Amino acid sequence: MIGAKTMSSVKKKVIIIGGGTGGAMLANRLPRDEFEVTIIDRQPYNYFWPWLLYIAFRGSRRPIKREIRSVLKHWVNFIQSDVRVINLKDKYVELESGKRLDYDYVVIATGATVDYSRVPGLDKVTEMYGNYHSNEENAWRVWQTLNSMREGTLAVILAPGAYRCPPSPLEGTFLAEEFFRRRGLRDKVRIVFATFYPRPYPAEPINELIEPLLKERGIDYITFYTLDHIDPEKRVAYSMEGEELKFDAAIVIPPHVGVDIKYVPDDVLDSDRFVQADKFTNMIKGFDDAFVIGDASALPVAKTGVTAHLQADVVARILQGEDAHNxxxxxxxxxxxxxxxxxxxxxxxxxxxxxxxxxxxxxxxxxxxxxxxxxxxxxxxxxxxxxxxxxxxxxxxxxxxxx
Ligand SMILES: Cc1cc2nc3c(=O)[nH]c(=O)nc-3n(C[C@H](O)[C@H](O)[C@H](O)COP(=O)(O)OP(=O)(O)OC[C@H]3O[C@@H](n4cnc5c(N)ncnc54)[C@H](O)[C@@H]3O)c2cc1C
Structure with missing residues (x-):
């Protein structure tokens, strides 16, 4: 018994905030004889967000969530609570109840969230036509929008700012085109993709494949289109460059930001509330016991599940003393x-x-x-x-x- 107690007292306490893709992948990688791991999430489910695309454009009814508890090894602790404060200086996290938990290591895996307030009119447009970057309900609304259209212009607009999964705006555009063609409505529905980038897909080599495909399928596109505001009544989206895009339905990829948590010190955050860290180790600048993985980071990498997965693996290795890097x-x-x-x-x-x-x-x-x-x-x-x-x-x- 004493031996067992001694073993457990030397275990390092790891708190992972967020039980999404990155957080759960990391928790299950940490050996239980070395670490006492606790995941804290504000809600009970682990979501497979990429499937929002198929709810929106294929009408898929496949479940996209499972209980976080069910995707964790049985030795990983799970607490359902909002985290209000992460104090990196005094090494504790504060829950919504006011309870404080201390740690040896903290890993932030809180993902990204959408911010409609950055584009006037966007909240109303989302209510009317849905989107596929926030939740199941909004994705289902996109499906209803497609099904209700018989003619007119469908605009898919990438708002300026960070967003999850770089291909997803064009994936939605291509799937919408397929939807209307299969319904026999393609000649009646114009599809326009608008982006703030200088070309439809930002990276040139992929764009060399994508741009001809857009042309081949008769999808119009507007580049250098920085969405400024939308008039939902007139159904016009205005760009900062002065362009007016008239639509009958608009699906907007909203700007993404980091979640609302108070950090001490707060200068670890950038202006979009993403957490700044070293791109090779995911270590938060100035704190060798704190890491950020996945969409929550301000790193110059794509906000994708694969990125979160690979970063979780690197951080798991670092915590075990390996010289790992991204x-x-x-x-x-x-x-x-x-x-x-x-x-x-x-x-x-x-x-x-x-x-x-x-x-x-x-x-x-x-x-x-x-x-x-x-x-x-x-x-x-x-x-x-x-x-x-x-x-x-x-x-x-x-x-x-x-x-
Ligand atoms: C339409 C779409 C298509 C996509 N397609 C792909 C794809 O094909 N391939 C791919 O790799 N990726 C894809 N992605 C991106 C992928 O889903 C995300 O990059 C991935 O889920 C990020 O994982 P994460 O752990 O960083 O965040 P999440 O999985 O979002 O998890 C964050 C967790 O933190 C919790 N949380 C937030 N704030 C708090 C708080 N204050 N207190 C406690 N808990 C909190 C949340 O409840 C959530 O459970 C797609 C995304 C979208 C929207």
Missing amino acids: TGRTNCPFDVGYGLGTFVISDFNNSTIKYPINRINHLFKVAFAAAYWDIILYPELWDSIFEAYFEATEPAKLRYLYR
Whole structure:
């Protein structure tokens, strides 16, 4: 008994705030004989957010959430509570009840949230037509919007600012096009994609595949279009550049920001409330016992589940004393409709690869969705598969194959 007590007293206390993709993946990777791990989340579910796309554009009714408790190893503690304060100086987190929990290590995995207030009119437009970057209800509203349209202009607008999953704005656009074509309404519904970037997809090699596809499918697009405000009554979206986009329905990818938590010190946050950290180790600047992973970070990497997954792995290794670091690997599936897809693949040393569009890539996306919670719960089974995949698709190797 004494031995057991001694063992547990030397365990490092790790608090992970957020039981989403990154937080749950990290918790299940930390050996129970070395760490006492507690996840705190404000709500009880782990969400598979990528499926919002298929609720919105395919009318999928597949469940996208599971209880956080059910995707954690049984030795990981789970507390359902809002975290109000993270005090990095005095090493505690404060719950909504006022209770304070101290830690040896804290990992912030609180994701990103949408901020409608940055675009006047956006809250009303969301109420009218939905969006697929916030919740199931809004995604379902997009599906209803599509089903109610018989003619007119559908605008898909990428608002300026951070957003989750770089391909997702164009994925929605392509799936909307497929929807109307299959319904026999394509010649009656004009589809316009508007973006603040200089080209439809920001990374040029992928854009070389995407822009011709938009043209081939008769999808109009407007670049350098920085959404300023929307008049929901007149159904016009105005850009900062002075352009007026008239629509019959508009689906806007809203600006994303970090969640509302008080930090001490607060200068670890950037102006969008994302947490600043070292891009190789995810360590919060000035604190070697605090990390941020996934969408909550201000790092110059895509806000994707794959990024959160890889960062969780690196932080788990660092906490176990390894000299691990991120490569900045991005590996985002890109559904271009009609059962076809590509991947956005890059890392800190290699710009995006012109990865070909084919059916296998789409299959990978669907297969990953089917295995998502299994991958979270059993890293010991899945890690070797991912290692092999990431090694085979290293950007440095691929760039010689695809130019
Ligand atoms: C339409 C769409 C398509 C996407 N497609 C893909 C894709 O194909 N591939 C891909 O890799 N990624 C994709 N993503 C992105 C992916 O879903 C996210 O990048 C991923 O979920 C990020 O994980 P996370 O752990 O950082 O945040 P989340 O999974 O969002 O988890 C954050 C958790 O923190 C909790 N939390 C927040 N604030 C508090 C608080 N104050 N106190 C306690 N808990 C709190 C939340 O409740 C939540 O459970 C897509 C996203 C969208 C919206």
